Amino acid sequence: MVNTDNFLSVSHLNISFNGNTVIKDLSFNIKKGTLTSFLGPSGSGKTTVLRAIAGLNQAFAGQITLDGQDITNLAPNQRNIGMIFQSYALFPNLTVFDNIAYGLRVQKKPKTEIEKAVTDMLAIIGLTDRRDYYPANLSGGQRQRVAIARSMVLEPKLLLLDEPLSALDAKTRVELRNQIKRYQQELGITMIFVTHDQTEAMAISDDVLIMSLGELEQQGSAMEIYTNPKTMFVADFIGNHNVLAATDLAMLGLGTDQPDGQYIIRPELLEHVMPANLNGYAPIEGQVVEMAVLGNRIEYSLKTATGHVVKAECMNQNINFTLNDEIKVYLKVAEIKKVG
Numbered sequence: 001m002v003n004t005d006n007f008l009s010v011s012h013l014n015i016s017f018n019g020n021t022v023i024k025d026l027s028f029n030i031k032k033g034t035l036t037s038f039l040g041p042s043g044s045g046k047t048t049v050l051r052a053i054a055g056l057n058q059a060f061a062g063q064i065t066l067d068g069q070d071i072t073n074l075a076p077n078q079r080n081i082g083m084i085f086q087s088y089a090l091f092p093n094l095t096v097f098d099n100i101a102y103g104l105r106v107q108k109k110p111k112t113e114i115e116k117a118v119t120d121m122l123a124i125i126g127l128t129d130r131r132d133y134y135p136a137n138l139s140g141g142q143r144q145r146v147a148i149a150r151s152m153v154l155e156p157k158l159l160l161l162d163e164p165l166s167a168l169d170a171k172t173r174v175e176l177r178n179q180i181k182r183y184q185q186e187l188g189i190t191m192i193f194v195t196h197d198q199t200e201a202m203a204i205s206d207d208v209l210i211m212s213l214g215e216l217e218q219q220g221s222a223m224e225i226y227t228n229p230k231t232m233f234v235a236d237f238i239g240n241h242n243v244l245a246a247t248d249l250a251m252l253g254l255g256t257d258q259p260d261g262q263y264i265i266r267p268e269l270l271e272h273v274m275p276a277n278l279n280g281y282a283p284i285e286g287q288v289v290e291m292a293v294l295g296n297r298i299e300y301s302l303k304t305a306t307g308h309v310v311k312a313e314c315m316n317q318n319i320n321f322t323l324n325d326e327i328k329v330y331l332k333v334a335e336i337k338k339v340g
């Protein structure tokens with residue numbers, strides 16, 4: 001049955017290249033009107049899955065449905081899916097207006113309808129005053145906005161974006177990712193956004209789908225994944241967590257009731273200012289062996305007498321230590337989470 005929860009449904013997807021299975025029995029659903037990021041290291045299979053959804057991979061096993069329709073064997077142009085790549089792929093000899101209008105003209109839409117749709121789209125992407133420019137005279141961020149507009153104007157059921165921001169500088173990336181989120185919400189488009197940048201994924205996604213070696217590790221909101229990683233891979237990949245075995249916790253004086261398993265401690269939970277009430281807190285003492293100032297935050301590592309190196313993080317306004325200092329930080333023991 002179609003409902004908004006399984007607007008896109010991928011079941012038991014298996015894809016091999018030359019006998020090498022790169023996507024292994026992958027199944028997931030995507031809700032209508034949401035932005036889902038595929039996040040995973042290089043080679044984990046993100047692009048391969050995107051291409052399968054778009055119909056660009058020839059052979060695979062499994063089933064893909066979109067809005068209740070089985071699209072597994074449909075040609076790419078029959079799927080009503082838009083795709084945007086890292087490189088902008090605009091037509092260099094067409095103006096901004098004509099690039100955006102291109103698909104509507106192919107569909108032989110009436111001229112007045114095209115004029116209105118493209119004008120509206122130019123306003124949404126903030127490039128009304130650039131309508132007669134050629135791509136060569138636009139910045140990278142502007143070109144990518146035109147590429148996005150060119151896909152969005154066709155009102156696809158699903159828009160796939162494959163690392164659309166990776167060719168841009170850091171500031172433009174942040175601006176454009178926020179704009180993509182805004183377009184997505186304003187127009188209610190269902191989007192899949194591929195990235196290997198976890199901050200980017202966390203910042204804009206309703207849901208994050210984490211892949212490793214062609215398998216789904218976890219799907220959930222950014223908050224769920226960050227605070228409650230289900231696998232060691234996710235714990236390690238997301239958020240720079242400390243991952244410690246029960247025996248390590250015991251050595252650090254942070255014993256849990258359970259004797260085994262792996263546990264995570266998020267770096268920002270190690271407080272360098274002594275809490276007013278120490279109830280429920282355990283101290284960790286160590287030497288500051290690494291320290292990196294990241295604008296308003298500081299990341300540092302403590303080496304304890306037991307030889308453990310624990311990662312911590314704090315805001316920099318009331319920092320009261322420096323490299324090589326022996327310091328004590330405080331952790332609320334209840335915040336230690338078991339992986340899984």
Ligand SMILES: Nc1ncnc2c1ncn2[C@@H]1O[C@H](COP(=O)(O)OP(=O)(O)OP(=O)(O)O)[C@@H](O)[C@H]1O
Pocket residue numbers: 017018022040041042043044045046047048049196
């Ligand atoms: N056409 C192909 N022929 C052979 N192997 C391929 C082909 N396309 C992808 N692969 C392999 O499939 C695996 C997944 O590749 P894919 O490009 O999907 O990963 P990715 O997660 O998107 O990586 P990246 O972040 O680097 O783009 C890799 O091991 C890759 O070498």
